Amino acid sequence: MKYLLVSASLLFVSPTSSLGAECNFQRPVGACAGRLEIITAGGASPSYTAEVRISSSAKSCSKVEYYLDATPHTTLLRNANTERESLFGTKPISSKSIGGVKCTAYEDATANNSRTTTRESSRRLGGCTRESEAARRLDDYNNTNDSLDGLIAFFPKAIAVHRQLGDAARVAMLSNLFEIAKDCKAKVD
Structure with missing residues (x-):
């Protein structure tokens, strides 16, 4: 049970930090x-x-x-x-x-790196992310730089954990990203 709670908290906290903007409030x-x-x-x-x-x-x-x-x-x-x-x-x-x-x-440091990120994600995710919005959304969540297959394997586990936590908003967001990843995989295959 302790392992499940630690895993759930890591899934809950880690993605949030990569989803957010990297604001530098010292540079207006x-x-x-x-x-x-x-x-x-x-x-x-x-x-x-x-x-x-x-x-x-x-x-x-x-x-x-x-x-x-x-x-x-x-x-x-x-x-x-x-x-x-x-x-x-x-x-x-x-x-x-x-x-x-x-x-x-x-x-916002994340906005400055968006073009490089899209190019890198397109290469890493099999070239299916030519649509910049799909690339951005997958990259915003993918702080481990997994391959497309890695993401497709990860999302169902993450969805199950957040469903147990009762976090409907996170379940919906992860389900949407899972569909984007599966759509990308279908385009590559």
Whole structure:
């Protein structure tokens, strides 16, 4: 049982690190448009709360800075351009109490290597990944640089583990990648 749990946690953690953007928040590359949207707000004196959706026009690797009643806040968006957060204050929170929104985009090392990655994956995966989206999706998950046959053998095991963990989103993502890998294999054979 211990082995199964360790294997499951490795399958769960390892792919996530390779799926995400490799943001370098020390290297700004430009401005972006940041936006805050209040989803819900409530509370009573002396404690008020709000759920907000923070978004950026940058695909990933951005920082959205803003003020809530003159108190500075910062949100780092690594692997997406939208995130939900909870805000807390001593006054009712509304769009009027949020201001000074500033957005900065940062370097994403994975985006810089995408052309090389696509060429390498095309060679490694049997040339079937001429479709850049299929190559990108397989490479995003394939941090072990397996061959196409290795991936096809791996996905059913990973799907079974995540199904046991009750992680429906990961099962759906892995199932989709498994279909892409099988489609590639059919094109090669």
